[in-house]
Amino acid sequence: MIIHKEETFSTDEMKTLQLERLKKTVEKVYKNVAFYQTKFKKANLTPESVKSIDDLQKFPFTVKKDLRDHYPYGLFAVDTKDIVRIHASSGTSGKPTTVAYTQKDIDNWADMVARAIALAGGEPEGIFQNAYGYGLFTGGLGLHYGAERLGMATVPISGGNTDRQITVIEDYKPTVIAGTPSYILKVGEELKAQGYDPRNTSLKYGIFGAEPWSEEMRKLLEDTFDIKACDIYGLSEVMGPGVAMECHEAQDGLHIAEDHFIVEVINPDTLERVPDGEEGELVFTSLTKEAFPVIRYRTGDIASITREKCKCGRTTTRMSRVKGRIDDMLIIRGVNVFPSEIEHYLIQINQLAPHYQVHLMKERNLDIVELHVELTEEIFGQINGNMQHEIIPTIRKLVQHSMKNHCLISMNVKVLPPRSIPRSEGKAVRVIDRRTEALPI
Numbered sequence: 001m002i003i004h005k006e007e008t009f010s011t012d013e014m015k016t017l018q019l020e021r022l023k024k025t026v027e028k029v030y031k032n033v034a035f036y037q038t039k040f041k042k043a044n045l046t047p048e049s050v051k052s053i054d055d056l057q058k059f060p061f062t063v064k065k066d067l068r069d070h071y072p073y074g075l076f077a078v079d080t081k082d083i084v085r086i087h088a089s090s091g092t093s094g095k096p097t098t099v100a101y102t103q104k105d106i107d108n109w110a111d112m113v114a115r116a117i118a119l120a121g122g123e124p125e126g127i128f129q130n131a132y133g134y135g136l137f138t139g140g141l142g143l144h145y146g147a148e149r150l151g152m153a154t155v156p157i158s159g160g161n162t163d164r165q166i167t168v169i170e171d172y173k174p175t176v177i178a179g180t181p182s183y184i185l186k187v188g189e190e191l192k193a194q195g196y197d198p199r200n201t202s203l204k205y206g207i208f209g210a211e212p213w214s215e216e217m218r219k220l221l222e223d224t225f226d227i228k229a230c231d232i233y234g235l236s237e238v239m240g241p242g243v244a245m246e247c248h249e250a251q252d253g254l255h256i257a258e259d260h261f262i263v264e265v266i267n268p269d270t271l272e273r274v275p276d277g278e279e280g281e282l283v284f285t286s287l288t289k290e291a292f293p294v295i296r297y298r299t300g301d302i303a304s305i306t307r308e309k310c311k312c313g314r315t316t317t318r319m320s321r322v323k324g325r326i327d328d329m330l331i332i333r334g335v336n337v338f339p340s341e342i343e344h345y346l347i348q349i350n351q352l353a354p355h356y357q358v359h360l361m362k363e364r365n366l367d368i369v370e371l372h373v374e375l376t377e378e379i380f381g382q383i384n385g386n387m388q389h390e391i392i393p394t395i396r397k398l399v400q401h402s403m404k405n406h407c408l409i410s411m412n413v414k415v416l417p418p419r420s421i422p423r424s425e426g427k428a429v430r431v432i433d434r435r436t437e438a439l440p441i
Contacts (some may be wrong), residue, residue, distance in 0.1 A: 002118040021287035100291040113146020116245035120230040121205035124151030131158040131179030138240030160425035173202035180427035199226040216347035255316030
């Protein structure tokens, strides 16, 4: 077991370190970022306003719109000559969010991710198969540098090209694989289709993230590959992957790198902090970033935190698995539900494969939901490919009852043959909003 000293600090030791770094960060952004200086002055705040960790609550929040409004370089705290790397979001819902790193940022990030991979079971003598996408997305390079920093032989295969993923698993004998849970499940599905048993590979640990996933999905991945599956958390605005990581010993919440970040959980409506253990929106303040520090960044991710010591011996604050993003929450006729909640109950239905899509549509000015699900290969074989078989209505009613009973939403359910729902090579597309389309009369 690899445990770093920062992961066993007492509460007082961690707060002392955080306060020292918070003061420097607030002073840095006040001096170098006009956006923050203006916001702080409006709130009658200066760097001298920070005398304790609790004083952070006086400072205004930063939101994604602020990043877009100052695209591309308006929130950078260093000159471009000091920047060695730039990452950005896809920008599919507006201007992309652009973030930057100095060499020290890259070094800190590599250390952070190396620590995260060790938390998940990675060891210096192991081989790391990185199936996260490389490029402007922070996942691929973030995990890559961390694995190398840990001393692992790193295979930069990136996302996609499933046949090559299988070749790497079979020939290179990796001990750890990283990627989105939905895509790695697709790799397992294809291994079986090619006659391999995914449980008989060299893999011991999996690092999965970049999309919300349920405890049931974890069990499915672990059963499919005979591995320990651990959740990793991060987002480009805060740093990238490695902000928090689940330990393989307990698998009971993600350990936050508190020497680099302060975490808060707020009620997204009142903006007040909520008690530990209560779900709310995660808010992060960076403590060591040079190029792109953030003060009280509202992530939009829903989770809770606990400060109880973990069974693994680490003392860092832990966050729950992300339930979903505020933007992803479906509001159907007054009922709120996250796709991860739908997944939670669907995976418990044995006749269905762990792939689904939620289609949102309009009918007579009312929102309706059509849930697309897939049969398993085994059930499909039992009915000899006859999608009119009497078992189909039974499964449809079972799904409808489960969704109504647990998620409180009435859904139309479309039962499909195996492999009918598109597989993603990155983040799974779970929700298709068709409410602007005209439905056939």
